[in-house]
Amino acid sequence: MSSLSYLVSRLLQIIPTFLLVMVVIFLLVRMLPGDPAIAMADAKATEAQLELIRQKLGLNEPLVMQFFYFVKNTLSGDMGTSILLKAPVLDVIIERIPVTAFLTLYAVCLSILIAGPLAFVAALNKNRGLDIAIRSGFQVGLSTPVFYIGLLLLTFLAASLRLFPVGGYGTTFLQHLHHLMLPALTVALYTSAIIMRNLRSAVIEVLDADYVQFARSKGLSRSVILGRHVLRNALISTVTLLGLSIGNLMSGTLVTETVFAVPGLGRLMLEAIFARDYPLIQGLTLTFAVMVSLVFLFTDMVQAWLDPRLRLS
Amino acid sequence: MTNQNESLLQVRDLTTTFHSKGRALRAVDGISFDVRAGEVLGLVGESGSGKSISLRSIIGLARDYGTVEGNVYWKGEDLLTRTDKQLQCVRGSQISMIFQEPMTSLNPLLTVGLQIEENLKAHTDLDRRARKARAIELLDTVGIPSASSRLKDFPHQFSGGMRQRVMIAIALASNPELLLADEPTTALDVTIQDQILQLLLSLAKNLNIAIVLVTHDLGVVAQTCDRVAVMYAGRLVETGSVRDVLKRPQHPYTLGLLKSVPENIPPRTPLYSVPGTPPALDALPKGCAFAPRCYKAEDVCLGSKPLLSQLGDGISSACHFTADIREEVLA
Amino acid sequence: MTQLDTLQATTPQKKKLHPRVKALLRPGFLLGFFILSSSILLAVFPWAFAPYDPNAFDFNAIQKSPSWAHPFGTDNLGRDTLSRVIWAYQVDMQIAFFATFFAMVIGVVVGSLVAYHGGIADVLFGRLVDVTITFPFLVLVIAVVAVLGPGLTNMYVAVTLVQWVYYARLTRAEIMTQMTSDYASAGRVMGYSSTRIIFRHLLPNATTPLITYWMTDMALAILLGSSLGYLGLGAQPPQAEWGVLIAEGRNFITTAWWMSLMPGIAIVVTGLGFSLVGDSLADVLRPRGAS
Numbered sequence: 001m002s003s004l005s006y007l008v009s010r011l012l013q014i015i016p017t018f019l020l021v022m023v024v025i026f027l028l029v030r031m032l033p034g035d036p037a038i039a040m041a042d043a044k045a046t047e048a049q050l051e052l053i054r055q056k057l058g059l060n061e062p063l064v065m066q067f068f069y070f071v072k073n074t075l076s077g078d079m080g081t082s083i084l085l086k087a088p089v090l091d092v093i094i095e096r097i098p099v100t101a102f103l104t105l106y107a108v109c110l111s112i113l114i115a116g117p118l119a120f121v122a123a124l125n126k127n128r129g130l131d132i133a134i135r136s137g138f139q140v141g142l143s144t145p146v147f148y149i150g151l152l153l154l155t156f157l158a159a160s161l162r163l164f165p166v167g168g169y170g171t172t173f174l175q176h177l178h179h180l181m182l183p184a185l186t187v188a189l190y191t192s193a194i195i196m197r198n199l200r201s202a203v204i205e206v207l208d209a210d211y212v213q214f215a216r217s218k219g220l221s222r223s224v225i226l227g228r229h230v231l232r233n234a235l236i237s238t239v240t241l242l243g244l245s246i247g248n249l250m251s252g253t254l255v256t257e258t259v260f261a262v263p264g265l266g267r268l269m270l271e272a273i274f275a276r277d278y279p280l281i282q283g284l285t286l287t288f289a290v291m292v293s294l295v296f297l298f299t300d301m302v303q304a305w306l307d308p309r310l311r312l313s
Numbered sequence: 314m315t316n317q318n319e320s321l322l323q324v325r326d327l328t329t330t331f332h333s334k335g336r337a338l339r340a341v342d343g344i345s346f347d348v349r350a351g352e353v354l355g356l357v358g359e360s361g362s363g364k365s366i367s368l369r370s371i372i373g374l375a376r377d378y379g380t381v382e383g384n385v386y387w388k389g390e391d392l393l394t395r396t397d398k399q400l401q402c403v404r405g406s407q408i409s410m411i412f413q414e415p416m417t418s419l420n421p422l423l424t425v426g427l428q429i430e431e432n433l434k435a436h437t438d439l440d441r442r443a444r445k446a447r448a449i450e451l452l453d454t455v456g457i458p459s460a461s462s463r464l465k466d467f468p469h470q471f472s473g474g475m476r477q478r479v480m481i482a483i484a485l486a487s488n489p490e491l492l493l494a495d496e497p498t499t500a501l502d503v504t505i506q507d508q509i510l511q512l513l514l515s516l517a518k519n520l521n522i523a524i525v526l527v528t529h530d531l532g533v534v535a536q537t538c539d540r541v542a543v544m545y546a547g548r549l550v551e552t553g554s555v556r557d558v559l560k561r562p563q564h565p566y567t568l569g570l571l572k573s574v575p576e577n578i579p580p581r582t583p584l585y586s587v588p589g590t591p592p593a594l595d596a597l598p599k600g601c602a603f604a605p606r607c608y609k610a611e612d613v614c615l616g617s618k619p620l621l622s623q624l625g626d627g628i629s630s631a632c633h634f635t636a637d638i639r640e641e642v643l644a
Numbered sequence: 645m646t647q648l649d650t651l652q653a654t655t656p657q658k659k660k661l662h663p664r665v666k667a668l669l670r671p672g673f674l675l676g677f678f679i680l681s682s683s684i685l686l687a688v689f690p691w692a693f694a695p696y697d698p699n700a701f702d703f704n705a706i707q708k709s710p711s712w713a714h715p716f717g718t719d720n721l722g723r724d725t726l727s728r729v730i731w732a733y734q735v736d737m738q739i740a741f742f743a744t745f746f747a748m749v750i751g752v753v754v755g756s757l758v759a760y761h762g763g764i765a766d767v768l769f770g771r772l773v774d775v776t777i778t779f780p781f782l783v784l785v786i787a788v789v790a791v792l793g794p795g796l797t798n799m800y801v802a803v804t805l806v807q808w809v810y811y812a813r814l815t816r817a818e819i820m821t822q823m824t825s826d827y828a829s830a831g832r833v834m835g836y837s838s839t840r841i842i843f844r845h846l847l848p849n850a851t852t853p854l855i856t857y858w859m860t861d862m863a864l865a866i867l868l869g870s871s872l873g874y875l876g877l878g879a880q881p882p883q884a885e886w887g888v889l890i891a892e893g894r895n896f897i898t899t900a901w902w903m904s905l906m907p908g909i910a911i912v913v914t915g916l917g918f919s920l921v922g923d924s925l926a927d928v929l930r931p932r933g934a935s
Contacts, residue, residue: 143863143911145871145874148890148908160898213369214411215420232423233421233422250782284783306422308467
């Protein structure tokens with residue numbers, strides 16, 4: 001019961017933030033010079049069609065009312081019609097969400113698999129050769145743009161060695177895993193580089209913590225100490241760090257989808273930008289914000305689940 | 314003086330060195346002492362004098378940070394030659410330790426019950442049900458009310474004093490013969506401090522557990538210990554029975570510590586404190602480490618380190634002027 | 645023997661280096677410093693280092709693999725890749741500066757004012773931060789670029805519009821910790837003006853994390869700038885910019901891999917230079933006594 005009320009209160013906290021998110025997205029298109037109706041319509045639109053759009057957006061009324069219409073339309077699922085794809089924005093986006101969600105989740109799992117063990121190894125060998133080697137590797141990774149990592153992986157593992165397909169998404173789950181392996185790896189390498197440094201210090205802090213020393217003085221075996229006392233505490237830091245880096249991770253997804261021609265939201269965003277498809281740009285920007293908020297929410301829940309101190313207060 | 318002298322723990326020339334930026338810092342410098350079965354030994358000194366490191370060195374917890382040399386004989390067998398894995402069956406079962414900070418020494422993510430039972434699981438053959446029964450019994454012993462309902466609670470649901478009791482329960486779980494207590498009351502409220510000390514003492518007496526009690530408080534030593542060892546800058550400067558050392562200290566440092574205990578003095582008189590501060594580990598003087606703060610110091614003190622030597626009345630002291638001080642104290 | 649003794653006695657004692665100076669002599673900093681200073685040299689005097697005109701076509705040398713004449717090879721129009729990479733230093737180092745500097749200035753001013761005055765402004769700022777972190781950084785930046793149109797100047801505007809919030813958040817946090825210190829209250833008791841307290845007393849103590857963050861941010865700006873260049877939203881061809889160069893080579897990656905590989909190495913090395921210097925500065929500038 002308490003976790004349900006916690007969830008509800010967290011959801012309520014999101015509402016004001018989301019109103020402001022809507023303001024930002026609303027103002028984005030109003031920043032364009034000229035008539036917003038022309039921006040939101042096909043270039044070949046007739047005067048009658050334009051008038052229809054003006055009416056729907058409330059362009060003849062004050063700005064506040066226009067914003068009200070914008071929120072109302074969005075909440076009722078009407079985000080306009082994509083100029084590029086000539087279909088309702090909502091439909092277009094819903095069609096692409098699974099791809100990006102799959103890629104993001106895949107990348108999160110790979111990030112944990114890469115950064116977690118390496119942070120552990122680095123922390124256990126603090127300031128020794130192995131630690132310095134791992135840290136240097138990630139420092140280089142931190143200076144490498146995502147698209148370049150993607151391009152290198154694409155060239156060597158897909159194009160030359162033919163280990164992975166060059167693009168696309170596939171139809172079955174296993175095909176998804178296979179097709180998205182390199183894109184997810186690209187995002188994961190970049191994300192790992194971002195969280196690695198903090199994760200390493202978090203693990204070092206846990207290893208030095210009094211309760212770990214006390215556990216050792218109890219004569220517990222090394223595997224019990226690491227598995228029960230260190231891992232769970234370090235996992236909390238991992239979840240926190242991943243949650244905080246989700247914006248970075250999604251930025252990486254956007255670029256990676258373009259490099260690997262993955263038919264997700266990121267690639268759609270770029271297509272929309274080059275086509276000056278403002279209804280779609282608005283819808284996609286909002287979708288990304290919703291996805292980040294959901295991840296923040298999910299992170300909070302996982303933390304509360306892992307940490308009893310948060311559960312009760 | 315024959316059979317009674319049989320020691321449980323014999324520490325010989327224990328030296329712990331830390332390596333920092335290419336320099337060797339000696340935190341513990343060749344200390345030797347014995348602990349007999351069932352006795353309470355107080356290890357006293359200012360913070361940074363190496364008390365806690367000595368304790369951790371005994372059960373191999375200091376190894377990760379530095380080099381530990383010398384010998385630690387536990388029932389005749391040298392613990393320092395054992396690997397970490399071989400030490401596991403001694404730690405927690407024969408020698409337990411409790412830490413200074415009850416707030417941070419229990420794992421915040423695990424229930425108190427689990428943290429007691431994992432000790433039992435490691436060192437006894439008890440099954441699940443018996444472990445639970447024993448955990449309840451232990452919580453009961455250390456004075457935690459309605460013990461059976463609190464096994465499922467997490468550490469943050471206990472107060473500081475209660476957590477220290479939980480830690481004691483964990484340490485006692487497998488009937489150890491020696492308890493290493495690292496300032497177990499420092500972090501607690503004054504009223505609670507006394508309760509915890511009384512609890513430790515009565516348990517030690519009833520269960521015949523020997524205790525090494527690390528503290529910076531001579532008052533605590535006077536109340537609880539049989540023998541005392543005074544530590545300064547990594548070395549022992551004076552050892553002996555509590556009664557003798559407190560009555561007739563033979564080392565200027567012990568004398569200074571005693572003078573700074575507020576006792577039998579009129580109100581509103583300023584408290585005495587030993588002038589100066591202990592030397593940093595990377596700036597230890599060549600001679601006696603206490604010389605810069607000592608009222609008796611002469612040239613000889615700056616040139617050579619005094620060795621711990623046996624005097625009359627069971628006291629050992631490390632000072633070039635022991636004889637003078639003895640006269641002063643007796644006068 | 646006596647001679648030896650006097651010799652030893654007169655030999656000056658080996659001077660102990662100040663710990664801050666010592667931190668500057670570490671290999672990490674030296675490497676970073678070397679990279680950064682060479683990058684600046686290449687950015688300011690590209691003509692002195694580039695062997696060819698970066699935009700000169702040479703149809704006799706199309707897609708030539710690396711050789712003594714063309715160490716980084718040539719592209720599909722016969723342009724010398726090395727010269728193009730060198731000329732691109734000008735653009736990318738500019739990006740590092742312009743995409744961060746104004747955001748920092750705005751962020752520092754707003755952050756300090758908000759921290760010092762608190763109240764409703766602080767609450768509103770908190771909301772603004774919530775909103776900003778709800779958007780993935782790149783999504784917000786390219787959404788703004790979409791409105792303003794592609795190009796370097798618009799990219800600077802877009803990045804500044806988003807990034808200043810992060811600088812303001814950092815400044816606010818630093819100032820808030822400084823505010824609780826005694827000298828800040830002392831300043832207020834003395835009746836100093838708020839500007840004087842902020843800029844003479846509080847801000848100087850917040851410079852270390854700011855400078856460190858700025859260094860890292862410049863590395864990130866190069867990554868962002870080249871990413872936008874690669875996506876076609878930043879610098880526009882034929883201008884030589886690393887991301888643009890990589891994008892140009894993308895279609896020839898199997899036949900002329902050097903076209904994309906070489907500019908990427910320039911990005912990694914320059915980014916590394918910034919972060920190495922940033923890390924070392926963090927150690928050097930850390931107030932004494934803190935560990």
